Amino acid sequence: MPNGAQTLVEGLVDAGVDVCFANPGTSEMHFVAALDDVPGLRGVLCLFEGVATGAADGYGRMAGKPASTLLHLGPGLANGLANLHNARRAGTPVVNVVGDHALHHKRLDAPLESDIGSLARTVSGWTRRTYRATDLASDAAEAVAAAYGPPGSVATLLVPADVSWTEAGKSGRPPVRTGPRPGAVSAAAVEEAAGMLRSTEPAALLLGGAATHGRGLRAAARIAAATGARLLCETFPARLERGAGLPTVGRLAYREADASAQLAGTRLLLLAGAAEPVTFFAYPGQNGRIVPDGCRVLSAATGTEDVTAALEALAELVKSDVTPVPQAPLRPERPTGALTGESAAAAIGALLPEHAVVVDEANTSGIWLPAATAGAPPHDWLTLTGGAIGQGLPAAVGAALAAPDRPVLALEADGSAMYTLQALWTMAREQLDVTVVLFDNRAYSVLNLELQSVGATAAGPRANDLLDLSRPDLDFVALARGMGVPAERAVTAEQFTVLLDRALEEPGPCLVECVVPPLA
Amino acid sequence: MPNGAQTLVEGLVDAGVDVCFANPGTSEMHFVAALDDVPGLRGVLCLFEGVATGAADGYGRMAGKPASTLLHLGPGLANGLANLHNARRAGTPVVNVVGDHALHHKRLDAPLESDIGSLARTVSGWTRRTYRATDLASDAAEAVAAAYGPPGSVATLLVPADVSWTEAGKSGRPPVRTGPRPGAVSAAAVEEAAGMLRSTEPAALLLGGAATHGRGLRAAARIAAATGARLLCETFPARLERGAGLPTVGRLAYREADASAQLAGTRLLLLAGAAEPVTFFAYPGQNGRIVPDGCRVLSAATGTEDVTAALEALAELVKSDVTPVPQAPLRPERPTGALTGESAAAAIGALLPEHAVVVDEANTSGIWLPAATAGAPPHDWLTLTGGAIGQGLPAAVGAALAAPDRPVLALEADGSAMYTLQALWTMAREQLDVTVVLFDNRAYSVLNLELQSVGATAAGPRANDLLDLSRPDLDFVALARGMGVPAERAVTAEQFTVLLDRALEEPGPCLVECVVPPLA
Missing domain, CATH: 3.40.50.970 (Thiamin diphosphate (ThDP)-binding fold, Pyr/PP domains)
Structure with a gap:
């Protein structure tokens, strides 16, 4: 038994x-x-x-x-x-x-x-x-x-x-159905959304969850084309499908001022798999909201409803002859000169393989990545949804096992990498096809910005010392090799491009340490 | 303001x-x-x-x-x-x-x-x-x-x-007294303990918490000498003071059979800062208790009472002309030949500096350490109290900052080290005088033993694979250097002894990787 x-x-x-x-x-x-x-x-x-x-x-x-x-x-x-x-x-x-x-x-x-x-x-x-x-x-x-x-x-x-x-006999319970449930959709909510989209402008769709990839994303693009609404997604989507030939979706900005500017003048915000956006943190003198006054916020589906099915029903209701204009193919030139977040992003945009899964925990070093990769071949982009750093390298392990035929590119900040660096060992053990770009700016760079944002402006040497990762410098090449992952360091854009190209070509895991200056 | x-x-x-x-x-x-x-x-x-x-x-x-x-x-x-x-x-x-x-x-x-x-x-x-x-x-x-x-x-x-x-004015609350409180002692509990110790034998004191170092430990030794009771302490004491010239305290064994043998025949167990001992894990067919049937268990002090003061009061009540026999100085010879847990322990016993703080998360590789270091110069021994691995290297950081004039020796198992290896970077940054001995046996060796203990004997290749750390081997020298800590690897007893000697001599952090076979 x-x-x-x-x-x-x-x-x-x-x-x-x-x-x-x-x-x-x-x-x-x-x-x-x-x-x-x-x-x-x-x-x-x-x-x-x-x-x-x-x-x-x-x-x-x-x-x-x-x-x-x-x-x-x-x-x-x-x-x-x-x-x-x-x-x-x-x-x-x-x-x-x-x-x-x-x-x-x-x-x-x-x-x-x-x-x-x-x-x-x-x-x-x-x-x-x-x-x-x-x-x-x-x-x-x-x-x-x-x-x-x-x-x-x-x-x-x-x-x-x-x-x-303990020995287990047969259970007396009925068998439990598993697997995804057929989606429930609120017809009333979909009809209200259609009516509002027809009567209100400017409008925007804010996509999240299952609406940022696959059928949901395609339905959202048809809705946007038919109604003139803009397509936006959460600041940190779980899985955003993007690249040449796919719908272009703007990500809501992280900073309150930038996000508010994106939404300024919007009269209707239709949520699809996303919650009403708020600022990531509170700051003195701000109320945490981003949606402009006078903007109506509506949900196409609640959390227990099927957002994909709701978007498809809505697309059917509002359909017109206008078809979505897909993202045009466009890659940056291979960069030369100084290695910076910007030139590294250009190299990534120039080389990103088709059907790559990108796991993005690059934080401040990664702000140029969305633009540089927008017209790259189709790929999925996974982000840090909950703000708990140390997610990127582990998620790359899981993504590689879920999609063994697709190359995985992990874009990782130094401070975040040090939370769960042990993931490299599992990449080596399982011989996962993961290329890790380790952005080494030798600081908790985001906190230098946040220190200013919260108004703690008079930061002295003791405060700055707690945001600094340069004493001693971390040697990510040694750390990766110590866990069985081949690794090299790049200090120029040319070096980085060559090393990234090679790493993406080769099977199995590889790490490229990308030494960049911290965001000013 | x-x-x-x-x-x-x-x-x-x-x-x-x-x-x-x-x-x-x-x-x-x-x-x-x-x-x-x-x-x-x-x-x-x-x-x-x-x-x-x-x-x-x-x-x-x-x-x-x-x-x-x-x-x-x-x-x-x-x-x-x-x-x-x-x-x-x-x-x-x-x-x-x-x-x-x-x-x-x-x-x-x-x-x-x-x-x-x-x-x-x-x-x-x-x-x-x-x-x-x-x-x-x-x-x-x-x-x-x-x-x-x-x-x-x-x-x-x-x-x-x-x-x-927010700006903070003066608080309206009264100031709060901080610092350790003067100890409360239950005179009745102490008198009952004295009476029981005089009337019952064989008896043993089981020490924990504050009773395993300083005045509490010395009082316990006087009680044992005066009454003939044995001195034991918890399996995993928070801070055990030991070495030449100090009371000899036996640690209760981890394995149920060994611990039961230690307590066999005991008629009275007096708890001082310790809880009644139980097995660490449950095993099929065991009830988790270690104390023999018919043994009376008594507490000298409850959790909110001062165990040190209680032991001193008890020592005064039972005092006699018999004085405690301190541990004699005794060091092993410097080992030669194969590097094993046993020969490494001999080297540590031979070289342990006076007043060292030893942080012990060596797990199965460390079973020879207590005997090999018993007669070394006085030192403190900190152990993994709660069983949550990844404690040793961080605790060494804290111990070194609390006791900057004392050498710290961290004895660390490979599997446990990988939980919180980032501690090495803080050792380098703060230039802490910590010598790390990294026992690299390339396995979760304790789990091989536990797999047998729980009766899951038919372990196949998939099970064994989840207990194995050898694919790929971790290179702790590279990992330590990658975080700014000097490191060397020893594969013979002579090499280990020379490297340990040098590491203990030099200020600042140092790691010696000690490659040993897993416990059979």
Whole structure:
């Protein structure tokens, strides 16, 4: 008779989960052993839980289905929370399996005992502790169903060790349907949106979630062409499909002044998979809102409705003879001279391969990237949805496993990279085709800007010291090689272009350290 | 007029806090700026929050007073939780300052919004959100008082950005007394313990918390000598003072069978700063208890009482002419031949400097260390109290700052090191006198043992792959140098001894990679 862990793995596999980003401990040993007994779930070892959860986020964004993670008790889950926060903000389906002490052991308050449930609920749309081995298979199915949503969310299953090791008979529960649900759409909301779009201008569509790629994006482009509304998307989209031949979507700016300028005069903002935009942080004397006074804000679909289906219904209602004008192909010249964020962006725009998956955590060094890559061949662009840095390298691991036939380009800032640099080791172990561009500006450059924005202008040497990464300089070439990833350093635009070209050509992981000045 | 952040820093400094392990973000910028305005708080930049909190744990254990941390919103706190869990289990005083969104911004559900309070309460004995700038100074003092306890604990102050940037007048609250409280002792408990010790044998004292060093330890040794009771301490003590001339204390074994053998026949177990011992994990067919049937368990002091004072009172009650026999000086010979955990331990025992602070996260590679160092010159031994790995290197940072005149030796396992390796950069930046011995056995070796212990014996290739760190090998010399720490690799006992000797001689940080076979 199978034990609980074996039925749990079976339940995940039956529900379509085929990868598990794992950093296990003692309480997860039966799950680990079950990977040999039950075929179909690929275990991918991560050296830190933040890598596992970030990888699950990247995987879910590209695969459109959940990966599982395997985490060890409260501290293991805690280490993974920051990237689960990003996944939550992205609406990514993720299933966490978190081992816990055996039920009879919990009252002993052993050293690793902690309040796992409270940790889990801060990021999860669905949290359950399983108390009987016979429930594990159906709880796994329910977790997968909850992760799919809509909305896509983090589902966390807490599995006591004895529930894993106890023999599990057949569950008495009915089988649980998993997989994405057929989309529910509010016809009234779609009709109201159509009416408002016809009667109000200027109007804009603000896209997020599933509306920034695939069928949703194409429907949004038809709506925009037919009604004259502008196409915008969230500042930090989970997965934006873009490039030559695809709809052109403007990303809402990060800075309040820039975002307000983008929306100035807009009379109608139709939200599709996005929330009403607000500033990322509060600043003295600002109220956090970006939408101009007098602008009506309307939602095409709520969080539990299918935004793709809603956009397609809306496109049908407003359709006209005007067809969308796709983005024209356009690449920058290969840059020469000084290596800066701008010249690095030109090199990336010049070389970006077709169907690349770009994971962008370049932060301040990356502000030239959207323009430089707008006309590159079609690609997907994944961003830091929740602001918890250390997401880029792990997400690249997951994206590469979800899309093994596509090149992955991770654009990574030095400060953010140091949160979850262990992801490089998993790239080497799994021989993932990831090219990492490490923007090394030797500062928490964004904080220099924020220090000014919040009005803390009189920053002295002690404050500046806490924003500085140059004492000592980090040697990312040594760090990458130390984890088995080939690496080189570029200090001129020519060097960077040659090294990037070569890295993109070669299979397997590679890191190019791109030494740039901090943003002034 | 000072702003809230400035009064917060003043409040911390007035309460005796002089270091802040920081990984700040936008919402903490006014605190960062205040470090230049208010003298007395040394900001130490950490590249990951787990380094900051682990450093605060190491600092608090050695300084006997709290360090502060500076963390960025929910994800920043989440990244620091694992080492706060260890600090909680160690009873270490720690004060976390966690920035939050401005109060008026919270309802906008901006990308970084999350449930910080729930995260904080999982590790904190005291949690508060400050709503008015005028309360920050006294809230800082209350946080420090709460951290001191008894029991020593984690205190977490959530500081909205607008509370930091708003002008703060004088607080109307009375000043809060900070610093360790004079100890309360239950005379009845001490008298009961004295009576039981006189009437019951064999008896043992189980020491933990403050009883494993300083006056508490010396009083315990007098009690043991006078009554014939054995001296034992927790499996994972927060700070065990040991070495030649000091009391000999046996550590309770990790494995249930070994620990049960240590306690077999004991009729009275007197707890002093320790909880009743239980197994670290649950195993099939075991009930988690270690104390033999028929053994009476008694506490000399509860968690809110002063265990040091209780032990001194008890020592006075039972005193006799028998004096404790201190540990004799004894060092192993310098080893030759193969480099193994055993020969490495001999080298460490042969070379350990007087008054060293040893931070031990060597895990399975370290099982020979206690015997090999028992007769070395006096030193302190800090261990992984809460089982959340990734504690050793950060704790070494904190210990070195708390005890700048003492050499720090960090004994670190490869798998654990990779959780918080960023600590090396802070060692380099602050030029801390830390020697890191990196035991590289290229496996999660403890899990190979645990896999057998839990009865998951039929481990196949997929399971073994998740416990293996050899594909690719981690190059810790490259990793350390990449963060500015000089490093060398040893593959023979002679090489290791020479490199360790040199590393201990030289000021500043140094890493010796010690390649050893995994525990069979």
